[in-house]
Amino acid sequence: MKVSYDERRAMLYRDLEKGDLVVGRINNIREYGFFLTLLCTAGGLKRDIEDLELSALCHIREIPSTGSHDDPLSYYQIGDFIRAAVKDIDRYQEKITVSLHQASLFPNLEHIKLGVFPREELPIHYSRSVRAAADSSETYECILKSCHGYHNPSVVDYLLEKVGVSDAHPPSMMRGLQTKLFQEEDFASAIRKKQSASWALKCVRAGVDHFKHGRHVEAMNEYNKALHIDTNNVEALVARGALYANKGSIMKAITDFELALVSCPDHRNAKKYLCQTLVERGKQ
Structure with missing residues (x-):
């Protein structure tokens, strides 16, 4: 089932929260900050969003000082890959602002360094999606089977736990069935x-x-x-x-x-x- 472009944008604005980690590429630098083309989300929420054509502003006050009197924007150039924390989301105007201050991240993500990073450190899920898009022979199934987690015998139990589904209580993700008590022979x-x-x-x-x-x-x-x-x-x-x-x-x-x-x-x-x-x- 393919999710439409508009639905994916709406879902991203719905799910994205302050403190989430995003990865982008600088596409414009102004005197008050720079703009990013968002490539993917990282941290807890991991999605490839480059095709959604989303931009985010990193205001100059959200760029940490280097301790000198130089213009902090002089350390950045168009094309740089940036890790940033979501500072604010305007879901109605569809505007996102980001920050490079470590304190803007969720506490469980504070170990991740924000700012410029090399191409080699792009998130794995984004790199794989780019590679798959460039190589038509690399199907979703091939990528899935190349993941270590796919061959982990405990992966099903792990995923069930992640989405909060028990194999017995409740036995179904359908809410209409979650209130029913099933006999052992019904499983x-x-x-x-x-x-x-x-x-x-x-x-x-x-x-x-x-x-x-x-x-x-x-x-x-x-x-x-x-x-x-x-x-x-x-x-x-x-x-x-x-x-x-x-x-x-x-x-x-x-x-x-x-x-x-x-x-x-x-x-x-x-x-x-x-x-x-x-x-x-x-x-x-």
């Missing part, structure tokens, strides 16, 4: 388990049909497919064990029957076939 894991058992049982039935018609290879394939879907499917284990016993693979048959009884100790056929197989083994 995805339980439903998935039921679905897997149902699909596995279909494979077992197909395997039994093959077995009755003497198609033992096809029967074995169906039983293996069932166990691939549902590893502990009792019916599949019993049916495969019976096929192993029929083919003379006594030890494999015993293993399947025993696994079936671990999951379902009272399974009649598993007990019956295990006893018969053990008797056959004793005769060998």
Whole structure:
């Protein structure tokens, strides 16, 4: 889903706050300060906003003194990359003013040095977006997979925590569902388990049909497919064990029957076939 230009501008003015960190490039220098073309936000809020064509004013009083009587603007030139803190936002007139005073940053961002910085220190998310725009072969998926966080097994839990979503309380981001109390069997894991058992049982039935018609290879394939879907499917284990016993693979048959009884100790056929197989083994 693509968000329109106007919506993105409106969302930025809505979300941007005093103390946020922004990165820009100087496009004009006047006697009262300089103007930045905003490239991206950094710090807590991270967005590539260069295409929104936003400007911000850094007034001369928001430029720290160097301790001399020189004009502070003489240290800056058009094209310089600047880190700055948001000083004020006029959401109605869509005007942003920024400051280079460290005290203007949020407390958790005070360690970041404001002012001029080299191109090599541009935020990673901005650099990647520029690179992706210049190289049509570098898709969003490629960029995503190149990130270390993408391969972190805990990333889903981390993101859920960041957006305040619990996998149980509430179980949904839809407000209409957040007030409802769901039973354990209503959750995805339980439903998935039921679905897997149902699909596995279909494979077992197909395997039994093959077995009755003497198609033992096809029967074995169906039983293996069932166990691939549902590893502990009792019916599949019993049916495969019976096929192993029929083919003379006594030890494999015993293993399947025993696994079936671990999951379902009272399974009649598993007990019956295990006893018969053990008797056959004793005769060998």
